[in-house]
Amino acid sequence: MMKVTLTGEADTLTSVASAVAAPRAHAPSRFADYLELTKPRIAVMALFTVGAGYLLAAGGAAEWRVLLNTLLGAGLVAAGGSALNQLFERRIDARMRRTLKRPLPAGRISPEEAAAFGAGLAGAGLAYLAATVSLPATVAAALTFVAYVFVYTPMKTKTAWNTVVGAVPGALPPVIGWFAAQGWNGGLGWKGALAVFAILFLWQIPHFLAIAWMYRADYSAGGLKMLPGCDPSGKRTAFVMVVTAASLLPLAFLVPLAGLGGWLFAAGAIVFGALFLRRTIEFARDRTDRKARRVLHSSLFYLPAVFAFLMLDALLVK
Ligand code: HEM
Numbered sequence: 649m650m651k652v653t654l655t656g657e658a659d660t661l662t663s664v665a666s667a668v669a670a671p672r673a674h675a676p677s678r679f680a681d682y683l684e685l686t687k688p689r690i691a692v693m694a695l696f697t698v699g700a701g702y703l704l705a706a707g708g709a710a711e712w713r714v715l716l717n718t719l720l721g722a723g724l725v726a727a728g729g730s731a732l733n734q735l736f737e738r739r740i741d742a743r744m745r746r747t748l749k750r751p752l753p754a755g756r757i758s759p760e761e762a763a764a765f766g767a768g769l770a771g772a773g774l775a776y777l778a779a780t781v782s783l784p785a786t787v788a789a790a791l792t793f794v795a796y797v798f799v800y801t802p803m804k805t806k807t808a809w810n811t812v813v814g815a816v817p818g819a820l821p822p823v824i825g826w827f828a829a830q831g832w833n834g835g836l837g838w839k840g841a842l843a844v845f846a847i848l849f850l851w852q853i854p855h856f857l858a859i860a861w862m863y864r865a866d867y868s869a870g871g872l873k874m875l876p877g878c879d880p881s882g883k884r885t886a887f888v889m890v891v892t893a894a895s896l897l898p899l900a901f902l903v904p905l906a907g908l909g910g911w912l913f914a915a916g917a918i919v920f921g922a923l924f925l926r927r928t929i930e931f932a933r934d935r936t937d938r939k940a941r942r943v944l945h946s947s948l949f950y951l952p953a954v955f956a957f958l959m960l961d962a963l964l965v966k
């Protein structure tokens with residue numbers, strides 16, 4: 649488990665970060681700093697998949713109150729998890745250009761404040777889910793939180809396999825929504841939950857390898873072990889990206905076989921999957937940061953598009 653020392657570090661981190669960081673025109677407000685601790689853009693996308701999981705599992709029996717309670721509870725847990733992730737990584741973040749201006753390494757928020765904020769949000773989120781949604785949804789959220797904060801986060805300095813492990817909590821948010829709607833079983837049960845998990849799990853590998861390639865120097869400077877760090881030519885990174893993006897294509901047929909979605913989803917998953925795969929192949933041919941960024945952009949387009957098609961199919965066509 650990780651050793652966390654909370655005292656007397658804000659000043660040291662401030663001086664490290666401010667030595668490298670370009671001066672800001674205006675210091676961010678306290679609100680903006682706390683918001684940054686929650687990684688809001690990732691949280692919004694994750695909540696989109698929570699909502700999709702709920703609506704797919706609930707079908708015609710969807711209740712807006714349960715959906716909103718699930719989103720609120722899961723949102724608090726995700727926000728708390730991100731704050732604790734940044735707390736544990738503050739010294740690493742201070743050594744990386746992409747992250748050194750974050751509130752903790754820059755010394756704008758103290759480790760004690762981040763610890764209280766993160767633990768408070770996550771605890772409140774879990775309690776809220778337990779009180780207003782269900783035990784299965786609470787257990788799924790707790791598992792996601794523990795896997796993200798206490799398994800994946802410390803693994804980042806140990807082995808490049810951390811990405812595969814991080815993809816587990818990354819793929820669990822729609823399962824939280826699924827369990828909120830169906831409990832441990834009922835309807836499509838585990839098969840449907842597994843189908844949404846599989847899409848998100850595979851999607852994350854090219855999504856993150858593109859980022860890991862663009863920031864490979866940064867990750868090495870921070871002491872984080874990522875595949876591009878031990879693959880200077882990028883050939884292995886590109887190979888894994890292409891294979892995982894290609895393996896999303898059969899899901900266009902396998903997910904409907906699990907009882908989720910139909911022809912509309914299959915068509916969407918093939919079209920958007922082919923576009924995503926094309927970007928990874930372009931990267932494999934020309935392993936530049938520019939091509940990696942295009943993979944990242946197409947990943948951020950693919951995911952909402954495919955989940956939207958899955959929901960359209962399940963809610964409108966069937
Ligand atoms: C192994 C799992 C994952 C890792 C390691 C990872 C890592 C990252 C990193 C480092 C960035 C910042 C890129 C930059 O600064 O240019 C990013 C961006 C993003 N990620 Fe992921 N991610 C993962 C999974 C997910 C999941 C599950 C979601 C949501 C469903 C997600 C949604 C996003 C979004 C929306 C962005 C763009 C917004 C932003 O830069 O904050 N990611 N990801």
Ligand SMILES: CC(C)=CCC/C(C)=C/CC/C(C)=C/COP(=O)(O)OP(=O)(O)O
Binds near residue numbers: 691733789818821
């Ligand atoms: C309910 C709940 C806890 C939900 C959260 C699940 C979730 C969306 C996890 C994201 C997965 C992930 C590894 C993201 C960012 O990596 P990173 O943290 O390594 O990114 P960084 O390099 O920017 O710190």
